[in-house]
Amino acid sequence: MRTAVVIGAGLIGTSIALSLSAKGVTVYLADREPMAVLTAAALGAGQAGEPPGPVDLAILSVPPGEIAPTLKDAQHRNVARAYTDVASVKSQAFEAIEDAGCDTRTYLGGHPMAGGERSGPLAARADLFEGRVWALVPTASTSDDTWHTVRTLVELCGAVPLVMDPHGHDRAVALVSHTPHLVASLMAARLEHAAENEVSMAGQGVRDVTRIAAGDPDLWLDILSANAGTVADILSELAHDLDEAISALRGLTDEDGTRRGKDAQALTGLLTRGCAGHGRIPHKRDALQGSYVTVSVLIGDQPGELARLFTDVGAAGVNIEDVFIDHAPGQVTGLVEMLVTAEAAERLTRTLRMPSTIMAR
Incomplete structure (x- = not known):
């Protein structure tokens, strides 16, 4: 070309x-x-x-x-x-x-x-x-x-x-792109009129869930309109699960406890299905799913701290598959989560020589 x-x-x-x-x-x-x-x-x-x-x-x-x-x-x-x-x-x-x-x-x-x-x-x-x-x-x-x-x-x-x-493509993007964007927007809309002290407690979890909600509304209206039927089908499936979750949560507030066991089991089932679905999301095409762990490191909020951390990681001969940074507003530290292979996690922790938390993914 x-x-x-x-x-x-x-x-x-x-x-x-x-x-x-x-x-x-x-x-x-x-x-x-x-x-x-x-x-x-x-x-x-x-x-x-x-x-x-x-x-x-x-x-x-x-x-x-x-x-x-x-x-x-x-x-x-x-x-x-x-x-x-x-x-x-x-x-x-x-x-x-x-x-x-x-x-x-x-x-x-x-x-x-x-x-x-x-x-x-x-x-x-x-x-x-x-x-x-x-x-x-x-x-x-x-x-x-x-x-x-x-x-x-x-x-x-x-x-x-x-x-x-064409039809397989549209179903796939409705599932992995269009519906998630709409769901992120719906969740972010809950924050529009939230109290200031509530919003100030926002951490990486809500940022992850709502990040894509910042997309151009006019552009997304065009996209969703062109794939409206398929997105609506997936939202209907999601609505069924939401109804089940709402019912289970209401049951957990039942004072006499007659529903708690059944509803706790239902809610656990939904959460378990969520874990299973999350596990199918590819992080890196050439790596085996389920072989990652997260090495979490607390670093100071000063110039060069990230560079020094990544230099140490490179010196350890470790490849970072993905990285997440959570920096709370007003704090002088940040939490860096590095996704690495299970084989490299122990070596990396030794090399860094600082308190680290390792959590299986």
Whole structure:
């Protein structure tokens, strides 16, 4: 791939452009908001304006409802030899593409499973897709040349391709992305009018649960609208569990104790199912699930403390699989939780030579 055009200079589009530009691809940027294009170009993502002729690939970084008209317009203008998108919903877009009479031979649907609570080109990163799953959703007539070009895009961005059908893709993202975002928003909404002393007690748990609730409401309205039925189905399943949890909790307040045993068992069952589901979430693709432990270290809130900690970890020959930092407001210390393999945990604790708490994950 030598040339590409990114239509839509938001977080995902600009991140793709940054990644491709870093690999030597000539990237052209387009967006209906001129400032978005100028900002992305200033970041080194590419150059503003139309390409002089057909490029190798056009990446449509627009909301699901805009895929079909954007694709039809780009194909009409012969912008590229192959086309893909990054929308998080596929079934509705595919139907619209067929209804619009687009050339499905030069199109292959895509969806990188990466992003963040911040939006816009200023939040973009060239390494956003490193090691992340990139769903590839072909049409029935996607050509071999289009396949090759889009696979090259995924490889250049450092992502891991996963081929799916439209309906399977939409069910999967409803389960692991769309519904969690809505649930996070519902939980965060409980804090809107909470008392100041209640909010001041917030720790890492509530931050983790509500982090993604900071996403752009208008963008998420587009996403949820395009996958509304599937998200509603999953929410119905969740509502059933919530009703069971509410009933169990009410039973635990029963003063005569006639329901407590049964309701405690029901609540334990829900919590156990939660643990089992959490255990299935991959942390790192090439590591065995269940082989991690967390080494927790208390550090001071001074410049260089994190750097010194990570230097010591490197000296121990330990690779950090993931890291979490909890810093309570107004405190002079922070808690760093490092996820490492079970084999490395004991060696790391000895090397650090400071009080550490090791908790099995």
